[in-house]
Amino acid sequence: MNHQTHVILVSAQPPPNITPMLDREIQPENVIMAVSGDMKQRADWLDDVLKPRGIRTVRWGIEDPYDYEQMQEFFLNRLADLPAADLALNVTGGTKLMAIAAYHAFSAASKAIYYVHPESDRLIWLYPTKRDHHNLENRVKLEHFFMAHGARLLPGNAAFGVREDLFDLSQELVSQVDKYQNALKTLNRLIEDRANKRTLRSDPVPREIANRDDFESLVHCFGSRNLVRWDKNFLLFESEEDRFFVNGGWLELYVFRIAGHLQRKSLGMQDAGRGLKLIRSRQKADALNEFEVAFLADNRLYVIECKTGSFTDAESDKAANVLFKLNTLSEQFGGIQAKKMLVSYQELPVSIKQRAATDRIEICAGTQLQTLEDRLIKWIRQ
Secondary structure: OOOOEEEEEOOOOOHHHHOHHHOOOOOOOEEEEEEEHHHHHHHHHHHHHHHHHOOEEEEEEEOOOOOHHHHHHHHHHHHHHOOOOOEEEEOOOOOHHHHHHHHHHHHHOOOEEEEEOOOOOEEEEEEOOOOOOEEOOOOOOHHHHHHHOOEEEOOOOOOOOOOHHHHHHHHHHHHOHHHHHHHHHHHHHHHOOHHHHHOOEOOOOOHHHHOOHHHHHHHHHHHOOOOOEEEOOEEEOOOHHHHHHHHHHHHHHHHHHHHHHHHHOOOOEEEEEEEEEEEEOOOOOOEEEEEEEEEEEOOEEEEEEEEOOOOOHHHHHHHHHHHHHHHHHHHHHHHHHOEEEEEEOOOOOHHHHHHHHHOOEEEEEHHHHHHHHHHHHHHHHO
């Protein structure tokens, strides 16, 4: 049963505010936003998602989201002005006192009330109590999910997004991870220097490295796809895109394609992307954020960083930066329900695994990559 108008309590966690509005069985014609002063910008972001879908929005200003008596009187007065309106309250957001005040006012007026369960992504009817709960549709796309968090997804896809031969290459590298780990670590060091981007050449490759069987075989894997070639004792790339792909972009492609395969298996996944660039407006300047791989499942954001270089105990600062980025991106763009994972071609030291566990970051490293699909399925279902 659709209610014509929904009242939502705007908060820092937008998914429960928008998922019922995009469900075809629940979607209203109008949304009333109860907005405190510190949530006005977030209400603007919700407008950006709702209005293009033809949903009209208005706002009820909340003076003090912690003054329970004032808020209860406010909601009662508003409801008295709309006695015949077909209203439903989404009690999920706002401060706890705001939610309690709104609940008591709506229940006193015999208006429908529901709660969006953050873990199960279900709409639970609190009033009337005999209504069946509803599993919300997974209709939110990454673009709109990020928009609700105040970010704009820049147009364009990452390079190599459709080349099947490059995915075959990534599968080959994963299937022989034991063979290529050290060679790839060496290759990354030779080509990751930003100064060499102007010439698209690697650092000089020492003869003892060039003659190693594993290194020679690895370079042949990339060279057979025209991604790199020898130029005397240097490795030469035709473009920055080729250099990026060899230097780790191939692992992004691999993870993205596995995620896309899961989407076709109907595991609640609704959208996925890689090489995503987002602009988030701040008071002084727009901030650019980049996601290597991200997907939505059951209206929850999953963020994955993909690394092919080494993370030794001596490189703890580099590992700390990667884990910090994962925590920051997931919190800013997915809220408290977002999940994060570090996918590493190299094995990781115990110290990094322990820090990741403390930060609730999943790890898939080394030979675990060969069972990535099963690990992602388990991760989504947790």
